């Protein structure tokens with residue numbers, strides 16, 4: 455069985471070590487994926503994973519590391535089950551947004567479990583570690599003088615907290631449709647020490663026209679677009695919020711089934727086209743998928759990231 | 771579990787993990803089969819669903835620790851189906 459070799463880049467990887475020991479003991483089937491995630495860039499993996507774990511432990515306590523890993527394993531299992539069913543059916547389950555709202559987003563216990571599971575995928579899935587690295591290196595580092603950052607669908611809030619860690623002058627406003635998201639994201643921000651720079655409101659992403667136009671210096675929106683029936687509206691909302699010339703970061707899932715994935719994107723170009731049709735210029739993209747797939751899979755579940763800039767007129 | 775059912779289950783394991791001589795002990799876990807990762811586990815469970823005409827929940831799939839657990843789960847589900 456593969457082992458994780460610490461690169462000793464951080465003074466401590468205390469919580470990551472506890473997480474790994476728990477996976478090894480209770481969920482050995484999940485170890486291979488974690489080894490892959492670390493191998494992308496061991497030092498950066500440890501930095502990201504330990505940071506996320508420190509925040510999570512500050513919210514839930516050290517004794518809850520096992521429970522968080524259980525949530526991650528349940529979430530990953532559910533994703534894998536959806537993917538196998540998708541392979542067989544050839545299309546996503548025909549869910550509506552209303553179905554997801556009723557059965558998940560507004561169901562506290564289900565949603566809390568889901569959000570802690572998603573939180574850990576951000577660094578425990580190898581292709582998601584790559585996306586966080588892309589977010590940091592190619593997006594956060596090219597932003598300057600960001601006063602207001604808007605996060606659409608923050609979920610657990612980890613992405614926003616990681617952004618604030620890199621942008622010390624920035625204030626964040628986040629909008630999510632799930633009460634659990636508002637609660638957990640607020641707790642994560644408190645744990646990260648950014649409570650006075652972040653606030654969250656319960657709002658539908660597609661009704662953000664009520665927020666002042668051209669008010670954001672930066673917008674981030676991760677893994678929401680595939681949860682919508684009308685994804686083009688989300689691009690229009692991002693355009694509405696951003697100041698001209700400013701940049702947004704968006705991620706979405708392609709041919710990756712999940713209990714609450716509604717819109718089935720098949721090609722990277724579909725997301726690029728949606729951005730371009732809604733006044734956004736695509737500066738850079740990244741698309742990654744898991745290293746291990748089902749035998750004879752028709753679909754490679756990908757996660758794609760786009761760095762976009764609000765155009766000032768039709769062409770630029 | 772009847773010996774016939776054990777054989778059906780063994781066949782699935784042998785085919786999926788490409789181990790023709792596999793002995794399906796109750797204490798067999800992913801530690802014994804390196805390719806038994808989280809994705810192959812779900813694939814395995816889907817084949818079991820089809821073979822035995824049962825349906826597993828996410829919780830059942832994720833918390834299953836070894837072959838003994840799987841056998842007990844199949845038995846419980848097939849007995850429940852027969853009783854209905």
Ligand SMILES: C[S@@+](CC[C@H](N)C(=O)[O-])C[C@H]1O[C@@H](n2cnc3c(N)ncnc32)[C@H](O)[C@@H]1O
Pocket residue numbers: 559572573576606607608609610611613629630631632635657658659660675676677678681
């Ligand atoms: C998969 S989670 C993503 C969380 C986080 N951004 C991440 O990438 O890890 C999807 C999030 O979208 C939120 N969401 C779904 N539909 C929404 C909508 N119409 N408006 C706002 N938030 C929505 C859910 O409540 C959930 O927090």
